Amino acid sequence: MTTDTTSGTTTGATGRNRPAVLGGAPVFPDGLPLTRVRVPDREGLLGRLAGVLDSGMLTNGPTVRQLEEEAAALMRVPHVVAVSNCTAGLMLVLQAAGVDGRRPVLMPGFTFSATAHAAHWAGGSPLFAEAREQDVTLDPADAEARLKAADSPAAMMATHVYGTPCQTEELQRIADAAGVPLVYDAAHGLGSARRGVPVGGFGLAEVFSMSPTKVAVAGEGGLVATRDAALAETLRTARDYGNPGDYDTLFPGLNARMSELHAAVGLTWLAGLPERVAHRGALVAEFARAAAGVPGLRLALPEEGDTSTFKDLTLILDAGAFGLDNRQLAAALKAEGVDTRRYFFPPVHRQKSYAHLGQAEELPRTDRLAASVLTVPLWSHMDAATVRRVADAVVRVQPFAAEVAAVVGTAAGRV
Ligand SMILES: *Cc1c(COP(=O)(O)O)cnc(C)c1O
Numbered sequence: 182m183t184t185d186t187t188s189g190t191t192t193g194a195t196g197r198n199r200p201a202v203l204g205g206a207p208v209f210p211d212g213l214p215l216t217r218v219r220v221p222d223r224e225g226l227l228g229r230l231a232g233v234l235d236s237g238m239l240t241n242g243p244t245v246r247q248l249e250e251e252a253a254a255l256m257r258v259p260h261v262v263a264v265s266n267c268t269a270g271l272m273l274v275l276q277a278a279g280v281d282g283r284r285p286v287l288m289p290g291f292t293f294s295a296t297a298h299a300a301h302w303a304g305g306s307p308l309f310a311e312a313r314e315q316d317v318t319l320d321p322a323d324a325e326a327r328l329k330a331a332d333s334p335a336a337m338m339a340t341h342v343y344g345t346p347c348q349t350e351e352l353q354r355i356a357d358a359a360g361v362p363l364v365y366d367a368a369h370g371l372g373s374a375r376r377g378v379p380v381g382g383f384g385l386a387e388v389f390s391m392s393p394t395k396v397a398v399a400g401e402g403g404l405v406a407t408r409d410a411a412l413a414e415t416l417r418t419a420r421d422y423g424n425p426g427d428y429d430t431l432f433p434g435l436n437a438r439m440s441e442l443h444a445a446v447g448l449t450w451l452a453g454l455p456e457r458v459a460h461r462g463a464l465v466a467e468f469a470r471a472a473a474g475v476p477g478l479r480l481a482l483p484e485e486g487d488t489s490t491f492k493d494l495t496l497i498l499d500a501g502a503f504g505l506d507n508r509q510l511a512a513a514l515k516a517e518g519v520d521t522r523r524y525f526f527p528p529v530h531r532q533k534s535y536a537h538l539g540q541a542e543e544l545p546r547t548d549r550l551a552a553s554v555l556t557v558p559l560w561s562h563m564d565a566a567t568v569r570r571v572a573d574a575v576v577r578v579q580p581f582a583a584e585v586a587a588v589v590g591t592a593a594g595r596v
Pocket residue numbers: 266267268269292293295296340366368369389390391392402403
């Protein structure tokens with residue numbers, strides 16, 4: 182085992198602060214999960230659920246309607262259509278937008294697989310583009326170049342990654358110039374805002390997820406927000422098999438209805454959402470202060486003036502400067518009791534599902550970013566002291582980077 186002289190001399194002075202992976206006491210002996218779901222108003226929810234059960238109407242009824250109305254008010258959009266999940270919502274929006282014939286649907290490689298899967302199921306074919314260095318959202322310039330080179334592109338998608346609003350103005354200009362609809366995967370963005378304007382009204386439609394790892398939860402669920410009345414009407418039919426009411430289906434739709442029970446859960450989470458989003462932002466600021474000055478470490482942050490839900494608190498590591506790559510840091514944090522994920526690794530253009538597209542080698546910046554990210558725990562009822570301890574767990578590792586690397590191994594030598 183090699184002995185790093187720097188850490189060798191500091192071990193005595195800061196021995197009590199040695200990283201757990203090197204034998205120190207873990208920061209979280211009982212462990213700290215990535216997300217922790219807590220019902221904001223349990224009594225209120227039980228009351229709502231009882232109301233649904235007593236009504237005898239268990240799907241697509243007044244509770245779903247109320248969720249749609251409250252979400253529309255929050256997002257300041259005229260139409261919200263609730264669906265069974267975000268993936269199905271994206272599929273139906275893309276179908277309604279005319280995606281067909283395996284035509285290209287431009288989208289980031291740096292996103293969750295469901296963005297691409299939705300395009301595939303709608304009848305399109307993903308065409309992956311690069312992420313921005315700053316905030317890992319879709320790079321407008323790269324998207325524009327690939328759209329221009331594409332053969333008859335059908336649509337463009339962008340993801341508000343971690344809740345960071347995309348470059349909405351630039352992306353709209355590019356979509357308009359290419360003559361394609363712009364659809365946002367807003368799975369992370371319920372409560373985000375671009376320059377003071379709530380996410381929900383950008384592009385042709387924005388599709389949100391209310392699954393349990395997201396900030397506003399319905400158990401399972403999705404919301405489509407749009408300013409287009411005709412699209413909203415089509416989606417109401419589409420989520421019900423394409424049945425306009427007389428069982429003479431207009432097109433092959435899905436069963437993508439939201440149940441009343443899920444809507445009741447969703448309503449419980451929607452209440453107080455802006456306050457919870459503000460709290461998450463304050464926690465991220467706390468983390469940033471506590472981890473300031475650590476070499477090779479930055480956070481995925483929204484632009485000044487934008488609001489992020491911080492669905493995820495994601496670190497972006499420069500392994501050369503930090504001394505560890507994201508997997509090595511993940512191993513060190515695991516020893517501290519801190520759960521982490523590499524959101525999003527592998528990036529979608531590298532996944533087996535899309536190997537046939539031949540784009541695996543085409544996104545070097547996305548590859549580098551995807552190999553640099555590490556998401557650490559954050560939840561809406563976390564307190565400032567806990568987020569400071571998460572930051573401490575990261576900060577304490579860095580001065581011992583060389584020793585830690587020797588213990589946890591390198592990318593090449595790790596099992
Ligand atoms: C979670 C997620 C989805 C899928 O949402 P579901 O509601 O589970 O279908 C889509 N895109 C992104 C970016 C996500 O994180």
